[in-house]
Amino acid sequence: MQYILILFYFGLSFLIALKIGKHKALGFWLTLVFCLVLSPFFGYLIAANSRQINEKGCPWCGNKYNEAEYCGICGKNENGNFRPGFVPDIK
Numbered sequence: 001m002q003y004i005l006i007l008f009y010f011g012l013s014f015l016i017a018l019k020i021g022k023h024k025a026l027g028f029w030l031t032l033v034f035c036l037v038l039s040p041f042f043g044y045l046i047a048a049n050s051r052q053i054n055e056k057g058c059p060w061c062g063n064k065y066n067e068a069e070y071c072g073i074c075g076k077n078e079n080g081n082f083r084p085g086f087v088p089d090i091k
């Protein structure tokens with residue numbers, strides 16, 4: 001019975017790290033460590049509150065390193081809306 005619980009604990013930690021941590025600024029390995037050390041519940045909370053990584057980059061200006069909701073170069077989000085207060089740099 002204990003064996004199943006331990007397996008469940010590791011499996012859950014791994015799944016949380018894979019499904020949530022991988023797509024967050026926290027990352028897969030850190031999420032896995034937090035899940036195993038603190039418990040999958042806290043690992044999940046920490047990962048869920050971590051910053052989201054925009055893996056696709058900016059679709060408007062091709063800024064591959066954009067990790068925020070709004071792009072740092074052109075100031076647009078995924079839907080093409082400008083960040084509030086952003087003044088487009090028109091050249």
Ligand SMILES: [Zn+2]
Nearest residue numbers: 058061071074
């Ligand atoms: Zn952009």
